Amino acid sequence: MKWEDLRRSKNVEDRRGRGGSSFGGGMGSGRSGGMGGNLLMMLLMSKGKFKWFLIGILLIFFFTGGSSLLGGGQPTNRNYGDSGVVFEDTTEKSDSNNQISDEEGEFLSAVLANTEDFWAMKFAEYELSYKKPKLVLYTEGTNTGGCGFGQSSAGPFYCPGDQSIYIDVSFYRELANKYGAPGDFAMAYVLAHEVGHHVQQQLGTMDDYQRLAQQNPGAKNELTVRLELQADYYAGAWARYADEQDILDEGDIEEALQAAFSVGDDTLQKETMGYVVPDSFTHGTSKQRQEWFARGYKYAGDFQEADTFNRDI
Ligand SMILES: [Zn+2]
Structure with a gap:
């Protein structure tokens, strides 16, 4: 991805190097x-x-x-x-790029900024306003605003309580080494997926999901899959936007698809924490994840096409 010249987000908080305790x-x-x-x-x-x-x-x-x-x-x-x-x-x-000077941090900041531009535009199409999420970079573990103590062993996650995405950048290497999904755009997909959860929070989908899951605990797993696949759809939507700006390299979309595959349920099992949207819980199969990412790309994030809750998945 050609990200070096993109603007950086002002919504990144760097808590790295502060160890496993608050x-x-x-x-x-x-x-x-x-x-x-x-x-x-x-x-x-x-x-x-x-x-x-x-x-x-x-x-x-x-x-x-x-x-x-x-x-x-x-x-x-x-x-x-x-x-x-x-x-x-x-x-x-x-007035500088928040104290972030390492390449991984800068990359995530640039991707986040690009998703901010995309979602602000998309929301405006529907006469909605987009409130930007915060991205917290941390190592090992950190406090969250309503989702308990976040640990990097759980992988990247979104906390609706403080509308923040939490990422330990070492996941970048894990993706490549442990999950077989190398490349910068694999990591961009991961961030865009978490941003997708923020979009759900903004649109009220997250609240609907939690209400439905409470009303019908037996259906929670299935509802979670639908929630996760929709976040993949939104990630694909942003990928289309990035592609149209001509900032993707050859093979970037494949990198994202490979990442979507490698983090399917069958591959990625993580712990749940508190009432964090259980990113670890049930995500759909690798095939489903690829399909919904591709759909998001195809329909450029059209909200009508995004309804994983009332469609065959
Ligand atoms: Zn997720």
Whole structure:
């Protein structure tokens, strides 16, 4: 994929290198850890007086356990926005590409930005507005806003509670080495699939799915397959958009199809966490996943054609 000249997203939060526990673990729960990390990140990037101001905040944060500063004590799934707001401010002020300078991080940021452009356009066609998701890059494990403690062993996932996608970039290598799906566009497909879950969240499909699954627990697996195949459809839709911009290399679509194949149910089994959309649970067969990706490409994301819940899959 020719991604180097694409714009980067402002909605990437880099939590890599912070290990398997939350920042300052044990001093509060949920978003508090993320908040401390964001402050630290701002601190590292800031200069002059602002830096000392941040050091002050960070010290208060440590000594108060974070909660008083953050209105702690709320259920974690209501804390959405805390870290997001700080993060947005950071990116606005820095006016650089958020502190991300490694190739994998930059690549994902560029792909995310491209999906933002596509979905904003697509939603506008239906007179809807698209609220962009956040992408959190992390290693090993990290707190989420409503989906428990995310672990990279579960693979990339989307958390509806904080409308964020969580990816450990080592999955890139896992795709190539463990699942036999090499190539940058294989990873682009993975991210576009998670963005597809965000699209579902934005359109209310995610809520419908959860309501239906609660009403009829016996049908949950099948409903999950339909949800997952629709995310593949949306990934295919974005791939078409990227292709039309002439930014794909020869073989990119094949890379995505190979990835879709390799992460079929029969191949990829992951753990579920809390009420995260169970990306690990039931995704459809490799063949189904390829077919729905291809359909998304064919129909360029037409929402009518996307209805995996009322069609033969
Ligand atoms: Zn999924």
